[in-house]
Amino acid sequence: MALLEVEAVHAYYGNIHALKGVSLTVDEGEIVTLIGANGAGKSTTLKTISGLLRPRQGHVRLANEDLSAYKPHQIVAKGIVQVPEGRRVFGRLTVMENLEMGAFTRTDGKEIRQAAESVFALFPRLKERQHQVAGTLSGGEQQMLAIGRALMARPRVLLLDEPSMGLAPALVDSIFDTIKQLHATGTTILLVEQNARMALQVADRGYVLQTGEVILSATAENLRSNEMVRKAYLGLT
Amino acid sequence: MEKPRFDWLQPVKIGLVGGAIGVFFALVGMVEAFSIRDIVDGIVSMGQMLMLISMTFTGYMAARRTTQPQHLWVLGSSLLAGLMFGGMVALLLIVGSLVNLRAVFINASPTLYELLAFGRGTQAGALLLLAEGVLVGVAAGLLYLLTGRFRQALVNALGWVVMAGVLQELLRITFGAWGPLAVINQWLFTGKGLSVPGAASLFVLVAGTTYFWSQTGSVLSNRLRRLPPGGQHTLRLVGILLLVLIVLALPQILGLYLSEVLTIVGVFALMGLGLNIVVGLAGMLDLGYVAFFAIGAYTMGALTSPELGFFSLSFWEALPFAVVAGVLAGVILGIPVLKMRGDYLAIVTLGFGEIVRILALSDFLRPWIGGAQGIAKIPKAIVGSIEFISPQQIYYLILVGCLLAGFISWRLKDSRLGRAWMAVREDEDVAAAMGINLVATKLLAFAGGAAFAALSGAIFASKLGSVYPHSFNVMISINVLCLIIVGGMGSITGVIVGAAALVGLPELLREFAEYRFLAYGAALVLMMLVRPAGLMPEATRRRELQEAETVEAEPEPAFGAPASP
Ligand SMILES: Nc1ncnc2c1ncn2[C@@H]1O[C@H](COP(=O)(O)OP(=O)(O)O)[C@@H](O)[C@H]1O
Numbered sequence: 001m002a003l004l005e006v007e008a009v010h011a012y013y014g015n016i017h018a019l020k021g022v023s024l025t026v027d028e029g030e031i032v033t034l035i036g037a038n039g040a041g042k043s044t045t046l047k048t049i050s051g052l053l054r055p056r057q058g059h060v061r062l063a064n065e066d067l068s069a070y071k072p073h074q075i076v077a078k079g080i081v082q083v084p085e086g087r088r089v090f091g092r093l094t095v096m097e098n099l100e101m102g103a104f105t106r107t108d109g110k111e112i113r114q115a116a117e118s119v120f121a122l123f124p125r126l127k128e129r130q131h132q133v134a135g136t137l138s139g140g141e142q143q144m145l146a147i148g149r150a151l152m153a154r155p156r157v158l159l160l161d162e163p164s165m166g167l168a169p170a171l172v173d174s175i176f177d178t179i180k181q182l183h184a185t186g187t188t189i190l191l192v193e194q195n196a197r198m199a200l201q202v203a204d205r206g207y208v209l210q211t212g213e214v215i216l217s218a219t220a221e222n223l224r225s226n227e228m229v230r231k232a233y234l235g236l237t
Numbered sequence: 238m239e240k241p242r243f244d245w246l247q248p249v250k251i252g253l254v255g256g257a258i259g260v261f262f263a264l265v266g267m268v269e270a271f272s273i274r275d276i277v278d279g280i281v282s283m284g285q286m287l288m289l290i291s292m293t294f295t296g297y298m299a300a301r302r303t304t305q306p307q308h309l310w311v312l313g314s315s316l317l318a319g320l321m322f323g324g325m326v327a328l329l330l331i332v333g334s335l336v337n338l339r340a341v342f343i344n345a346s347p348t349l350y351e352l353l354a355f356g357r358g359t360q361a362g363a364l365l366l367l368a369e370g371v372l373v374g375v376a377a378g379l380l381y382l383l384t385g386r387f388r389q390a391l392v393n394a395l396g397w398v399v400m401a402g403v404l405q406e407l408l409r410i411t412f413g414a415w416g417p418l419a420v421i422n423q424w425l426f427t428g429k430g431l432s433v434p435g436a437a438s439l440f441v442l443v444a445g446t447t448y449f450w451s452q453t454g455s456v457l458s459n460r461l462r463r464l465p466p467g468g469q470h471t472l473r474l475v476g477i478l479l480l481v482l483i484v485l486a487l488p489q490i491l492g493l494y495l496s497e498v499l500t501i502v503g504v505f506a507l508m509g510l511g512l513n514i515v516v517g518l519a520g521m522l523d524l525g526y527v528a529f530f531a532i533g534a535y536t537m538g539a540l541t542s543p544e545l546g547f548f549s550l551s552f553w554e555a556l557p558f559a560v561v562a563g564v565l566a567g568v569i570l571g572i573p574v575l576k577m578r579g580d581y582l583a584i585v586t587l588g589f590g591e592i593v594r595i596l597a598l599s600d601f602l603r604p605w606i607g608g609a610q611g612i613a614k615i616p617k618a619i620v621g622s623i624e625f626i627s628p629q630q631i632y633y634l635i636l637v638g639c640l641l642a643g644f645i646s647w648r649l650k651d652s653r654l655g656r657a658w659m660a661v662r663e664d665e666d667v668a669a670a671m672g673i674n675l676v677a678t679k680l681l682a683f684a685g686g687a688a689f690a691a692l693s694g695a696i697f698a699s700k701l702g703s704v705y706p707h708s709f710n711v712m713i714s715i716n717v718l719c720l721i722i723v724g725g726m727g728s729i730t731g732v733i734v735g736a737a738a739l740v741g742l743p744e745l746l747r748e749f750a751e752y753r754f755l756a757y758g759a760a761l762v763l764m765m766l767v768r769p770a771g772l773m774p775e776a777t778r779r780r781e782l783q784e785a786e787t788v789e790a791e792p793e794p795a796f797g798a799p800a801s802p
């Protein structure tokens with residue numbers, strides 16, 4: 001049974017029909033990637049999952065529970081946590097304060113400290129800088145912080161929106177290493193990427209989104225060898 | 238190697254800018270208006286002081302910007318800047334004698350020219366102005382070259398003398414009310430200003446104290462810091478006790494007039510504490526804040542005034558209703574603007590403030606709240622057998638309100654709600670992604686802010702005994718916003734300091750009230766340049782500004798890379 005299930009979702013921005021019946025599933029412990037060109041509707045899909053955008057038709061379910069009645073903050077409390085596009089850290093707060101914000105839905109001080117410790121274990125760099133103001137971190141460090149902050153909520157499903165965007169190639173590699181590491185600890189991840197090559201290397205399965213529709217879905221291995229994907233998304237012949 | 242050359246362009250530029258400001262002061266009428274009061278009797282008037290201070294400031298800036306450290310160059314720069322300043326004003330004098338500037342600048346009166354020319358006619362006056370520029374410029378340069386401690390002492394002493402001169406009437410009244418202190422009056426003041434020996438002794442006293450303190454102050458505070466924890470504890474306790482005593486005795490120390498000023502400061506501080514929640518903590522720009530103040534005041538009036546005769550409740554019975562009305566209004570304003578941000582929010586709230594004022598004025602609501610006539614005969618608060626009538630009594634009422642609001646703000650700031658506000662202020666979308674309930678968070682900010690404003694309004698209504706629609710115009714909103722900006726957004730002590738500076742000072746200088754907003758504007762611009770985080774900045778903002786200066790460029794770290802040793 002799928003942990004997260006998106007079923008035939010239609011979403012609109014005013015008159016713009018952004019999602020035209022998108023369906024996908026993510027199983028417990030899986031990394032599933034959603035690839036597609038700019039403007040395909042990847043972020044919109046994440047927004048409908050996290051409740052920021054209401055689907056006009058279709059359903060989003062977490063462990064078989066329909067989420068349509070819940071508000072965004074309740075959905076976070078249920079365990080779906082999103083790392084927004086573009087490294088949006090709280091620039092004027094310190095690293096530690098950012099992490100504490102991530103744990104907003106939790107109240108047990110001891111558990112929060114433990115969560116912070118495990119984030120620091122994943123990103124030692126953040127521990128060094130815990131009292132530094134987040135706005136002065138480098139781009140890579142800010143992305144670490146954005147991910148770490150989401151992890152503070154102990155998500156059941158982590159939604160990552162283009163974590164490699166705008167980072168230098170060496171950093172892109174290390175962020176995908178981090179994603180693998182998270183996978184190894186059993187975190188369930190829905191990874192949205194334009195960088196299809198890297199995404200398909202870490203993912204178990206993948207969906208290809210084009211102008212609001214899923215045009216292809218398969219295991220990552222099969223997508224990597226798919227003719228169309230190789231041409232359009234991997235730049236190979 | 239090329240020999241460094243004297244850079245004359247920079248001081249000339251600074252001098253011209255300074256001179257333009259001086260000419261501006263003259264043409265808006267400040268110099269003439271301020272000349273009615275002498276700082277030191279028969280020696281220097283407030284108007285002349287204004288010119289002297291701007292000249293000194295200009296010379297000082299020029300000295301500071303000198304690229305080479307040689308003393309002569311520094312003095313040359315400040316001299317040049319002073320000369321330019323004097324030249325600009327002299328030019329005004331000459332142009333004014335040839336052309337009738339009054340057609341455009343109504344303040345360009347013969348009296349102004351006479352003042353600027355030291356009463357010596359155009360030519361001699363112009364020469365004197367140039368000489369004044371040179372002298373003051375050199376003096377400013379010398380001031381810059383002095384060691385920090387001397388400079389501090391001189392500037393402080395001058396500042397005190399000027400302040401004593403500006404606030405002379407007030408000081409005279411205050412000292413006069415204290416039998417033994419009346420002696421000070423005789424020494425310090427003549428009928429028109431500071432006496433020469435008074436000014437001189439005040440100068441020496443302050444300069445000496447500052448100089449001495451800068452030497453021993455740090456030693457003393459170091460010694461205090463090295464006290465055992467128990468000792469420090471008692472010391473702090475004594476400090477707090479002293480503060481409490483002073484705050485409690487303030488109206489008795491300051492007398493009637495100053496207590497009145499204090500109550501006004503308190504009314505604004507209370508509003509400031511409320512707006513600080515909305516703007517400072519939750520980051521939502523509200524320009525219609527006066528609406529909640531009005532609603533508090535009108536609720537108090539409508540429920541208590543026997544003139545209207547609906548309820549005739551007492552002050553204390555009506556107070557909770559006033560606060561609840563404010564909270565409701567906060568929520569009612571909050572709901573439609575939930576999705577708005579920044580400038581849109583500002584415009585809509587501005588409109589809300591106007592709607593409330595126009596409703597108060599309207600004939601439609603006249604039977605209930607009196608229309609343009611307002612509501613009179615609002616009763617005073619009574620506790621036991623004491624009725625809070627005089628400002629010296631009402632002070633305590635407002636003090637309790639401010640303490641309550643300050644305490645609540647302080648507790649809220651570190652609470653879960655306070656963190657939610659902070660997140661919303663920093664980035665609303667991310668706040669939602671953190672699981673923060675935006676609707677509840679924003680509405681609570683509006684409601685909390687409105688509650689304090691309504692409380693302030695209710696006390697204000699009882700203090701005046703009447704309410705009129707025209708007391709609740711948009712300038713109140715702007716005033717409150719300015720005071721939290723100047724005090725330091727989000728900072729609680731900042732609100733108090735800001736209220737004292739922006740509401741208290743102008744109340745003390747009532748005869749110059751027409752320049753109040755000019756001074757506000759200047760103060761805000763100056764603040765943004767010199768202390769962008771406010772007088773008492775909140776930790777987050779202070780940090781942001783410091784970090785911006787000290788951030789070093791570092792190579793991008795790899796993800797998950799172990800910490801460098
Ligand atoms: N806030 C918005 N208002 C209107 N249209 C939007 C908005 N956000 C996205 N869109 C449109 O919806 C489509 C999908 O956008 P998005 O989900 O952001 O794409 P992706 O994340 O795949 O790059 C695009 O055509 C985009 O222009």
Ligand SMILES: [Mg+2]
Binds near residue numbers: 044
């Ligand atoms: Mg996107």
